[in-house]
Amino acid sequence: MATVRVHDAAELGAAVREARAAAGLSQTGLAAEAAVGRQWLVEFEAGDKLTAPFDMVMRLLRVLAVDVVLDAGVPRRPRSTRRDALTASEVLNRHAHPIPTRTGDE
Numbered sequence: 001m002a003t004v005r006v007h008d009a010a011e012l013g014a015a016v017r018e019a020r021a022a023a024g025l026s027q028t029g030l031a032a033e034a035a036v037g038r039q040w041l042v043e044f045e046a047g048d049k050l051t052a053p054f055d056m057v058m059r060l061l062r063v064l065a066v067d068v069v070l071d072a073g074v075p076r077r078p079r080s081t082r083r084d085a086l087t088a089s090e091v092l093n094r095h096a097h098p099i100p101t102r103t104g105d106e
Contacts (some may be wrong), residue, residue, distance in 0.1 A: 003067040010047030012057070012068065017045040019064040033060040 019080050020030050027045070031038040036056050042046040044060075061068060 001065045001067050003069060004068060005069040005071050007071050007073065009052065013047045013049065015047045015066070015068070016060050017040075019066045020045075023064055025064075030060065033063045036060065047051065078081040 002019065004019070006012045006015055020027070023030075025033075027041050028038050031041045034041075036044075036059060040049065040056070041060070044052055044057075046086070
């Protein structure tokens with residue numbers, strides 16, 4: 001039985017996808033054997049099922065003969081370091097409008 005270490009739900013989905021491919025199973029085949037929906041499996045493997053039911057995940061792992069070690073430590077993959085994201089100050093500065101001053105009679 002293979003053992004994988006995962007740090008989050010997205011890594012678990014990727015581990016299932018890798019194990020499925022290594023076993024030569026299609027998503028349709030694994031879904032049928034594990035009694036889960038194919039679309040659910042597609043989304044789970046993509047990391048889109050962050051609150052996946054435990055029993056469904058366990059059925060996948062049993063079919064694939066995979067043991068999982070949950071590791072709450074630092075993820076092995078670095079998170080995105082995209083610089084196109086703005087800080088809150090940058091957003092405020094970019095969209096700030098000068099406060100109009102009233103001149104004239106009131």
